[in-house]
Amino acid sequence: MNLKPRFLLLTALLFVLAAAAAWLAARELAEGIVEQWAVRYAEKQMLYDKERTLQPILREIALARQFASSPLLRKWAQHPEDASLAEAALEEMERYRELFSDRCYFVALKANGHYYYNDADNRFAGRQLRYTLDPAKPADRWFYDIVGQQRALHLNVNPDVELGVTKLWIDVLMRDGKRVLGVVGTGFELQRFVRELLMQTQPGMSSLFVDHEGAIQAYRDLSLVDFASITKQASEHSSVDRLFDRAEDSRSVRELMRELETANSASVGSRFVELKGRPYLAGVVWLSEIGWFEITLFDLDTLLPLDRFTGLLVVYGASLLMALLVFNAVLGRLVLRPLAALDRAMDEVQRERSAPHHLPDNAPGEIGRLITHFRNMVQALFDSRSELEHKVTERTEALERLTQTDALTGLLNRRGMAERLAAEVARSNRNGRRFGILWLDVDHFKEVNDCYGHAQGDAALTCIAGLIRSVVRPYDAAARWGGDEFLVLVQDCDRTLLDDLGERLRSAVEHCQGGDHCAQDMLLTVSVGGHLAAATEGLDPALQRADQALYAAKADGRNVYRCLDGEGNTHAQSG
Numbered sequence: 001m002n003l004k005p006r007f008l009l010l011t012a013l014l015f016v017l018a019a020a021a022a023w024l025a026a027r028e029l030a031e032g033i034v035e036q037w038a039v040r041y042a043e044k045q046m047l048y049d050k051e052r053t054l055q056p057i058l059r060e061i062a063l064a065r066q067f068a069s070s071p072l073l074r075k076w077a078q079h080p081e082d083a084s085l086a087e088a089a090l091e092e093m094e095r096y097r098e099l100f101s102d103r104c105y106f107v108a109l110k111a112n113g114h115y116y117y118n119d120a121d122n123r124f125a126g127r128q129l130r131y132t133l134d135p136a137k138p139a140d141r142w143f144y145d146i147v148g149q150q151r152a153l154h155l156n157v158n159p160d161v162e163l164g165v166t167k168l169w170i171d172v173l174m175r176d177g178k179r180v181l182g183v184v185g186t187g188f189e190l191q192r193f194v195r196e197l198l199m200q201t202q203p204g205m206s207s208l209f210v211d212h213e214g215a216i217q218a219y220r221d222l223s224l225v226d227f228a229s230i231t232k233q234a235s236e237h238s239s240v241d242r243l244f245d246r247a248e249d250s251r252s253v254r255e256l257m258r259e260l261e262t263a264n265s266a267s268v269g270s271r272f273v274e275l276k277g278r279p280y281l282a283g284v285v286w287l288s289e290i291g292w293f294e295i296t297l298f299d300l301d302t303l304l305p306l307d308r309f310t311g312l313l314v315v316y317g318a319s320l321l322m323a324l325l326v327f328n329a330v331l332g333r334l335v336l337r338p339l340a341a342l343d344r345a346m347d348e349v350q351r352e353r354s355a356p357h358h359l360p361d362n363a364p365g366e367i368g369r370l371i372t373h374f375r376n377m378v379q380a381l382f383d384s385r386s387e388l389e390h391k392v393t394e395r396t397e398a399l400e401r402l403t404q405t406d407a408l409t410g411l412l413n414r415r416g417m418a419e420r421l422a423a424e425v426a427r428s429n430r431n432g433r434r435f436g437i438l439w440l441d442v443d444h445f446k447e448v449n450d451c452y453g454h455a456q457g458d459a460a461l462t463c464i465a466g467l468i469r470s471v472v473r474p475y476d477a478a479a480r481w482g483g484d485e486f487l488v489l490v491q492d493c494d495r496t497l498l499d500d501l502g503e504r505l506r507s508a509v510e511h512c513q514g515g516d517h518c519a520q521d522m523l524l525t526v527s528v529g530g531h532l533a534a535a536t537e538g539l540d541p542a543l544q545r546a547d548q549a550l551y552a553a554k555a556d557g558r559n560v561y562r563c564l565d566g567e568g569n570t571h572a573q574s575g
């Protein structure tokens, strides 16, 4: 795989990893912040709520206690049949009715079970004795339980079927010393209590009151309220457990409640719980004054929605993606593109054996240096190759010359002359011009060798070669044909020229008294045979005729030039 797709894959992988890591980190961080914030917020809110909700109840409790300790009431409670005491007590009750915030009161006497009640509308004026309590009636159980348990104060949410109201009753035991006289108190209308105390919270927050056993006493969802808790077994309560989705949340909140109640702590505890599939923080505070807990539920998704962080993550993801794309583009421009050009150039050099084209000149940094080095290297390679080729050509030409040159005399050898002759025959065939052949053979050369030695014989041959070279024209060819024989090719020749050259060659040798290296007394002569070849004549017949002429020269006593005429007769020129 090429580098580009690899880098793109790597970029995509890095993007996914970084985005996932950022998402997880942001989530962890956000959840941590939300939790910390929520716990602190809940604690403050709970302390504030505690004051806010408790004050009105405490005021009513204080008033109810005062009501229970009224001497007029207590005296009457001991002698309920006394009409004058009853009249004074009723006046006292009506006076307290004006003081209670709900402007209602109740008085239940232990002596005769009479239950007195009047409300804000004074509906029962003159008829305050509403009914007589009956221990056999479940609806009246509350009274006998409070009296039986001797509970000085009891808050009880209970519908009064006779009166047609559901109230949060503040029940205070009326006694004379240790003797229980009855139960007196007042009540908040439950809806008003809920509306005023539990509904006035911020969005995402809701509060409820539960008694020390966990039974719900006040909640905006009245169907969850556990009425007349005091008359029920623990298992029959509509308890706080009904709020939570998970059993472990119930356990955890109940544990917290136990801790706070045991320590009689005024501080606030909190637990994370789940309600209807949503995360909540449950803040719990122990209201020791009334023996209840206030539980406030904070809807975390509403108060601190995590999706607020989504925008941040989108910005982060987009920036990261942009950065990686820019990085890839820069990488492609600065590295991958020059590398691809270099790759193409190498291929071009390999295939076409020519210097590379289209190499970028402005690649920066290491890649730029690499390209420059490559360009210089290729240039050096081609220079060296061109030099080598030049040398090979030179050497080949030198070798070619050597293969066509006679080592002793420097004239053409037989091979070289054969090529020249063939070329001349072809040329003559083309242009119709005649050429001449002069065949020289040293006379009695064997004797020269025998007499002066082989080295002197070589020197003599060299000397004759020099004479031939000096006599023939520059464009004629001369060769040592073999042993002591020489051949001269005369171009564009006629008979006169041929005879002239043949005779001059013979004469030049005759008059040469020893060459540079020859013995002074050595006498050299050559016999020369000549032939003027016709344009259509082949090479072999022409050579044959020159040879015949030479033979004739030898036969005529040597040191002569002979040329055959058309009929094969020889012509002597001189000698």
Ligand SMILES: Nc1nc2c(ncn2[C@@H]2O[C@H](COP(=O)(O)OP(=O)(O)OP(=O)(O)O)[C@@H](O)[C@H]2O)c(=O)[nH]1
Residues within 6 Å of the ligand: 441, 442, 443, 444, 445, 446, 447, 449, 453, 454, 455, 456, 457, 458, 461, 482, 483, 484, 554, 558
């Ligand atoms: N020194 C020397 N001698 C050579 C060379 N090549 C051939 N010879 C000698 O040349 C002589 C040629 O002799 P021939 O052509 O047969 O006879 P000739 O003695 O020249 O007599 P004619 O040709 O009949 O006049 C031989 O003795 C060869 O050994 C050479 O390169 N150097």
